[in-house]
Amino acid sequence: MTxxxxxxxxxxxxxxxxxxxxPNAVGPSAAEQLQMLKNNRELIEDLLDQxxxxxxxxxPLDRAAECQRxxxxxxxxxxxxxxxxxxxxxxxxxxxxxxxxxxGFVPNFETARRDAKPGSPDYERVKAMHREAADSxxxxxxxxxxxxPLSKSKRLQQAREKLADASAKLGKPDDR
Amino acid sequence: xxxxAVQNRLLAAPDAHDPGAELRAHLGGCAPCRAVQxxxxxxxxxxxxxxxxxxxxxxxxxxLESIQQSGPIIRVKPRTLRTPSGSFKPFRAVRxxxxxxxxxxxxxxxxxxxxxxxxxxxxxxxxxxxxxxxLKKEVKHVTQLAASDSAPQRMTIWAExxxxxxxxxxxxxxxxxxxxxxxxxxxxxxxxxxxxxxQAKLLDRHMPAAERQALFRDALARLTDxxxxxxxxxxxxxxxxQKTLLKMSETARLARTTLEPLVKGV
Amino acid sequence: xxxxxxxxxxxxxxxxxDALRPSEETVWIVxxxxxxRAAYTRLVDAYxxxxxxxxxxxxxxxxxxxxxxxxxFLKALAALASFRAGSNFRAWLFRxxxxxxxxxxxxxxxxxxxxxxxxxxxxxxxGPQEKASDREVLAAVAKAVxxxxxxxxxxxxxxxxxxxxxxxVAAILKITEETARWRVFxxxxxLVKVLPPDLLPPMKGDEG
Numbered sequence: 242m243t244x245x246x247x248x249x250x251x252x253x254x255x256x257x258x259x260x261x262x263x264p265n266a267v268g269p270s271a272a273e274q275l276q277m278l279k280n281n282r283e284l285i286e287d288l289l290d291q292x293x294x295x296x297x298x299x300x301p302l303d304r305a306a307e308c309q310r311x312x313x314x315x316x317x318x319x320x321x322x323x324x325x326x327x328x329x330x331x332x333x334x335x336x337x338x339x340x341x342x343x344x345g346f347v348p349n350f351e352t353a354r355r356d357a358k359p360g361s362p363d364y365e366r367v368k369a370m371h372r373e374a375a376d377s378x379x380x381x382x383x384x385x386x387x388x389x390p391l392s393k394s395k396r397l398q399q400a401r402e403k404l405a406d407a408s409a410k411l412g413k414p415d416d417r
Numbered sequence: 418x419x420x421x422a423v424q425n426r427l428l429a430a431p432d433a434h435d436p437g438a439e440l441r442a443h444l445g446g447c448a449p450c451r452a453v454q455x456x457x458x459x460x461x462x463x464x465x466x467x468x469x470x471x472x473x474x475x476x477x478x479x480x481l482e483s484i485q486q487s488g489p490i491i492r493v494k495p496r497t498l499r500t501p502s503g504s505f506k507p508f509r510a511v512r513x514x515x516x517x518x519x520x521x522x523x524x525x526x527x528x529x530x531x532x533x534x535x536x537x538x539x540x541x542x543x544x545x546x547x548x549x550x551x552l553k554k555e556v557k558h559v560t561q562l563a564a565s566d567s568a569p570q571r572m573t574i575w576a577e578x579x580x581x582x583x584x585x586x587x588x589x590x591x592x593x594x595x596x597x598x599x600x601x602x603x604x605x606x607x608x609x610x611x612x613x614x615x616q617a618k619l620l621d622r623h624m625p626a627a628e629r630q631a632l633f634r635d636a637l638a639r640l641t642d643x644x645x646x647x648x649x650x651x652x653x654x655x656x657x658x659q660k661t662l663l664k665m666s667e668t669a670r671l672a673r674t675t676l677e678p679l680v681k682g683v
Numbered sequence: 684x685x686x687x688x689x690x691x692x693x694x695x696x697x698x699x700x701d702a703l704r705p706s707e708e709t710v711w712i713v714x715x716x717x718x719x720r721a722a723y724t725r726l727v728d729a730y731x732x733x734x735x736x737x738x739x740x741x742x743x744x745x746x747x748x749x750x751x752x753x754x755x756f757l758k759a760l761a762a763l764a765s766f767r768a769g770s771n772f773r774a775w776l777f778r779x780x781x782x783x784x785x786x787x788x789x790x791x792x793x794x795x796x797x798x799x800x801x802x803x804x805x806x807x808x809x810g811p812q813e814k815a816s817d818r819e820v821l822a823a824v825a826k827a828v829x830x831x832x833x834x835x836x837x838x839x840x841x842x843x844x845x846x847x848x849x850x851x852v853a854a855i856l857k858i859t860e861e862t863a864r865w866r867v868f869x870x871x872x873x874l875v876k877v878l879p880p881d882l883l884p885p886m887k888g889d890e891g
Contacts, residue, residue: 271591277552278551282597288559289555296612308560345563425872457875460824470745477731
């Protein structure tokens with residue numbers, strides 16, 4: 242089979258369905274980037290704070306706890322985006338939440354859980370952390386509107402999927 | 418040296434700015450050849466600025482989405498790929514024609530599904546707004562720090578974080594008001610002091626010298642780069658930015674002087 | 684001197700020459716080779732625009748350039764297992780793109796040299812802020828580049844736009860380094876002669 246006719250057809254099919262391009266193929270202007278900095282400044286400062294805490298955390302359990310705090314901070318940002326009906330922003334923050342949960346929290350949590358002896362204080366802390374993390378993601382997902390015009394936004398649906406992915410990776414607290 | 422030969426060498430040089438000592442000697446006393454050098458430089462600037470019909474962001478986004486959604490093509494570990502016959506083969510064993518053909522077919526399927534679902538969605542989607550690169554990188558660094566388990570790793574991550582903050586300052590110093598720039602300078606200082614320097618001090622003093630030097634090389638290079646670049650930028654910066662840039666330069670310099678003895682294990 | 688300076692433009696932030704740092708890029712490549720979709724999309728995201736821009740200049744057609752860009756990434760995806768992580772990914776990608784372009788050319792009649800009608804955007808600036816003379820200059824250079832034979836154009840743009848070394852250009856185009864150097868030199872020589880005299884300082888005769 243030759244690839245080009247299939248690819249051409251698929252390319253034509255895809256291209257014919259899309260609206261014309263945004264002209265910005267080379268990145269934001271300085272003015273746009275400055276506006277982004279202004280919008281994100283507080284979040285950027287808070288994330289650096291979190292970075293130092295994660296960096297100083299000596300155990301997987303402590304690192305997981307700091308990742309959870311980072312996620313909580315992003316969750317606040319996501320709720321603000323929803324309040325402003327900013328689906329793009331909600332989607333963006335959803336990406337970041339998923340990343341920190343999946344790549345930061347879960348690996349450390351899994352290690353901590355494996356290392357914690359049943360009945361020990363760390364074991365109880367692990368269980369509580371799991372419940373709290375799962376609960377936090379559920380609440381965030383619930384904060385995304387399910388009716389109204391915003392709920393139909395594809396980006397908001399994608400944000401919901403991101404949170405669902407993160408929840409799936411985390412697993413339910415009673416699973417283990 | 419004949420001018421024709423000089424001018425040909427200028428046009429053939431990798432960098433007309435610095436064509437080498439022999440040509441420089443000729444250029445010093447030859448205005449026509451200097452004019453050709455100027456043309457070569459101008460030409461390179463023009464080539465870098467050639468107009469182009471922009472690529473469709475939507476097209477790119479659709480392609481990225483098709484990659485993400487084309488589940489059987491790439492899967493997270495463990496890696497197997499279901500061939501059209503249904504049997505499983507290792508990903509790397511599948512010939513590219515099947516992979517590309519399946520990807521293309523999936524793209525058609527995704528586009529078709531998108532079309533039919535789009536017809537029912539009442540809210541028209543506009544293209545996604547560009548994302549703030551610095552914010553993206555910060556999230557990345559937080560996850561990297563969470564995944565790291567040694568001071569050397571953390572030091573490298575913090576060095577990159579500091580570089581990102583410096584890059585943001587460089588992008589914006591001409592247009593940003595002083596309070597935004599000062600915020601960036603404070604963040605840079607924290608990344609350097611609470612990040613790079615702190616982790617450097619945690620390194621095992623008994624680490625072999627060669628290993629220690631290799632670890633510090635990246636951080637020192639980035640600090641030196643930050644120190645000199647911010648200082649240079651300050652020379653022609655607006656007044657609101659000068660102080661901030663010089664402060665960042667000083668932060669980098671102090672950190673560098675702190676780290677240099679540590680390289681030797683002192 | 685040509686009146687193209689930064690002072691009369693809205694400051695525009697150019698993307699980093701290498702959107703991914705080499706160490707970061709290697710991490711993504713290894714992850715993608717292990718089957719991580721998100722890692723591969725990050726690579727696509729990082730290279731799409733520059734690959735597209737080069738292919739646009741080769742084809743003079745936005746849709747063809749987009750098709751070839753997409754095809755390049757699909758082929759790269761399929762061949763990713765054979766790529767040695769840590770070696771020059773950019774050159775490897777551009778080589779695939781060049782092969783795709785050559786295949787396209789073989790299947791087509793020789794393209795016309797005229798520039799497409801889509802609205803153009805200079806690589807570093809937004810349109811409205813440019814002076815009319817700047818646009819004329821850029822249009823003249825673009826036309827002169829478009830008139831170059833494809834072999835010379837591809838080498839010139841890889842060198843001048845992508846900043847690749849002659850060795851890298853040679854690897855992408857499957858020629859010797861000497862040939863790469865020669866093609867870039869001849870392309871520059873042609874461009875300098877073709878550009879209207881009033882756009883550049885006049886060339887004076889030989890001395891010595």
